[in-house]
Structures are given as structure tokens and as C-alpha cells.
Amino acid sequence: MFSKLRHRIIIITMTITTVVLLIAGGTIMGVSSTARPDPRPFPGMPEGFSEVEIRDFVKKDRNDGNSFLLGILICVGAVIEILVFLITYYASRKMVEPVKDSFEKQKMFIANASHELKTPLAVIQANMEALDVDKENEKWVNNIETEITYANKLVLDLLQLAKMDAGSEDKMLPEKVDLKELLNEHVEMFSPKFEGKISLKCEADKTEQLIAKQDFLQVLDILMDNATKYGDKKIAVVLKPNGIEVMNDGAKISKEDRTKVFDRFYQTDKTREGSGLGLAIAKAISEKNNWNIACESDEKFTKFVLSF
Numbered sequence: 001m002f003s004k005l006r007h008r009i010i011i012i013t014m015t016i017t018t019v020v021l022l023i024a025g026g027t028i029m030g031v032s033s034t035a036r037p038d039p040r041p042f043p044g045m046p047e048g049f050s051e052v053e054i055r056d057f058v059k060k061d062r063n064d065g066n067s068f069l070l071g072i073l074i075c076v077g078a079v080i081e082i083l084v085f086l087i088t089y090y091a092s093r094k095m096v097e098p099v100k101d102s103f104e105k106q107k108m109f110i111a112n113a114s115h116e117l118k119t120p121l122a123v124i125q126a127n128m129e130a131l132d133v134d135k136e137n138e139k140w141v142n143n144i145e146t147e148i149t150y151a152n153k154l155v156l157d158l159l160q161l162a163k164m165d166a167g168s169e170d171k172m173l174p175e176k177v178d179l180k181e182l183l184n185e186h187v188e189m190f191s192p193k194f195e196g197k198i199s200l201k202c203e204a205d206k207t208e209q210l211i212a213k214q215d216f217l218q219v220l221d222i223l224m225d226n227a228t229k230y231g232d233k234k235i236a237v238v239l240k241p242n243g244i245e246v247m248n249d250g251a252k253i254s255k256e257d258r259t260k261v262f263d264r265f266y267q268t269d270k271t272r273e274g275s276g277l278g279l280a281i282a283k284a285i286s287e288k289n290n291w292n293i294a295c296e297s298d299e300k301f302t303k304f305v306l307s308f
Contacts (some may be wrong), residue, residue, distance in 0.1 A: 002100045009092040010085070017084045025073045034178070105244040117155050124148055164284045171288070172212035179216075179239055182206035186217060187237050190224045196233035196249075204241045212307065215285050219293070220244070222278040223304050230302065243291075243307035253297040261295050 125148045133141045182200050187200050222245040227235045231248030238245040253261065257268045262283040265276040286293040292307045 002096050002103075005098055006092045006096055009095070010088050010209070013088045014081070014208070015079060021077045025077060027074060029070065046099075051170075066143045082174060086223070103252060113158075117151075121148060121152050125152065130232060154277070155280060159160060161277065161284060164281075164288065173210060173211045174212050176208055176210050177213050177216075178208050179204070179211075179244070182213075182217070183237060183239060183244070185225065186220055190228050190235075191226075193227040194235060194237065196229065196231060197234045198237070200237045200241045204239050206241070207239065209308065214288050217283045219306060220246075220283040220286050223306070236301075240307075243305065245303055245305050247301045247303040249300065250302055251294065252299055253302055258295045258297060262293070 042116070046167050062161065110141055128141060128145055128148065131141065183200055187198060191198055224237075226234075227246050227248040227250075230250035232250055234247075234249045236245075236247040238247070253268055260266045261268065263276075264280040266280075267276040285291075286306065292305075294305050294307075296303045
């Protein structure tokens with residue numbers, strides 16, 4: 001991520017430098033050409049030379065001067081480009097290092113905190129299940145168990161992201177699966193959570209794919225959970241030749257929010273239940289498998305597209 005940021009800084013800086021040098025060089029050459037007088041006969045020409053010869057001599061002298069100037073400009077431009085590249089290369093590393101260090105510390109904190117929270121939460125949940133509670137207090141215990149379950153999921157999501165960041169998560173081997181059959185099974189599981197209609201459509205001639213099955217199912221579950229959470233009356237899942245689309249008829253996501261929906265802890269609607277980690281995990285899994293995931297939204301539908 002940080003190497004890409006450095007490369008982007010270098011490319012932008014070098015592009016701007018090149019454009020400025022080209023404009024400056026073109027201006028200098030233009031001024032130089034117009035500043036020289038046109039080759040024409042002049043009073044007091046040496047004897048023995050015709051007007052044509054004098055005109056050709058002056059023209060050649062101007063061309064030689066322009067060629068010499070162009071050579072100097074190219075050499076100076078090359079030196080400037082090299083210097084700018086070296087300075088940008090060094091400066092970009094210095095600029096990115098504090099951000100990288102901060103990000104690494106943040107990842108380490110999240111990983112350590114998640115790991116430390118996992119055990120006490122498991123103990124609390126086990127003790128809550130072992131309690132003999134009367135009916136009068138049962139609802140309070142149920143509320144506690146619900147929150148513990150939510151906290152457990154949050155901790156597991158954070159641990160998964162931490163493992164992905166560290167590159168220590170096991171890579172799933174691809175296997176041949178029938179995506180249509182897989183979608184039929186898993187999409188149906190979300191019907192009880194959604195009061196509206198969930199439709200499944202197949203637009204692929206070939207439904208078998210060589211794919212990391214568990215990773216695909218996790219991304220699918222995240223997208224379906226997101227659709228049931230924000231959808232109103234309709235959810236549509238479409239199997240494409242090179243991926244899937246999950247659409248819902250919920251509120252439109254603004255252009256600004258669409259660029260942030262895959263950021264960690266970001267939620268377009270803060271009043272909704274959720275941690276804001278689901279789509280971040282879907283993005284991380286997609287990148288791990290060299291898939292592409294994107295969000296599109298208009299007045300009618302919000303659509304998440306997963307492409308293999």
C-alpha cells in the first residue's frame with residue numbers, strides 16, 4: 001500500500017516536472033526563433049557572394065543556433081529530471097515513513113487488543129450460559145448474551161483483518177464449484193432476515209468456476225448481510241460470466257460515500273446496527289484473491305459488483 005503511495009507521488013511529480021520543462025523549452029525555442037532576423041540581403045554585403053548565398057548562410061546559421069540551443073535544453077532538462085527524481089524518491093520515503101509507522105502501530109494495537117479481548121469474552125459467554133436464571137431476569141440475560149455475541153463477532157473480524165494485514169492468514173486453494181448451486185443454497189439462508197423479495201438470476205452460460213470457495217462464501221455473506229440491512233423491498237443477486245452482482249433498493253449512496261464504503265469502521269448510516277468492518281473484510285479478501293469489488297448506486301438500486 002505504501003509502496004504504491006510512493007510510486008504515485010513520484011509519478012505525479014515527474015509528470016508535472018516534464019510538462020513544465022516541455023512548456024518552458026517550447027517557449028524558449030519559440031522566442032529564440034522569432035528573435036532572430038529573417039535571412040535577407042543587407043547593405044554592405046561582401047563582394048563575390050550573391051544574395052541567395054548570403055540568405056542561405058544566414059538561414060543555416062539560424063538553424064545551427066536553434067539546434068545547439070535545443071541540445072542544451074535537452075541536456076539541462078535531462079539533468080533536472082534526474083535531480084527531481086532523486087529528490088522525490090528520497091523525500092517520498094521520508095514523507096511516507098511516519099504514516100507507515102503510525103499505521104503499523106495501529107495494526108499491532110488492534111491485533112493485540114482483539115487477541116486479549118477474545119478470551120475474557122469467551123469466559124463471560126460461557127458463564128452466562130451456565131447461569132440458572134428465572135423468567136423475571138431472563139430478558140436481561142438475553143440482552144447481555146446478544147451484546148456478547150456482537151462483541152465476539154467484532155473481535156473475530158478485527159483479528160481476521162489483522163491477520164490479512166500481516167499476511168499470516170492461510171491462503172485458500174481454489175477448487176471447482178458450481179456457483180449457481182452455491183448461490184441458491186446461501187441466498188435462501190437470508191430470506192428469514194429480509195421481509196421483502198430476494199430474487200436470483202443466472203446470466204452465465206458456464207456456472208462452474210475454479211475459485212477459493214470459503215473466501216467467496218464469506219464475501220457473499222457480507223454482501224447479502226449488507227443488502228438485507230439496507231434494502232427496502234427488493235434484493236437481486238445476479239450471477240455473471242465473470243462474477244456476481246448483489247443489488248438492493250435501499251437509499252442511494254452518495255458519490256463521496258461510495259469511495260469510503262470499503263474503509264474500516266465507515267458507515268453511511270450511523271443509526272444502523274453494525275461495526276463497519278464487513279465491507280472492509282470483503283475488500284481485503286477480494287484483493288487477496290486478485291478479485292475486484294466495487295460499489296455503484298443510483299436513485300433505484302445500490303449494487304455491489306464482485307468480479308473474478
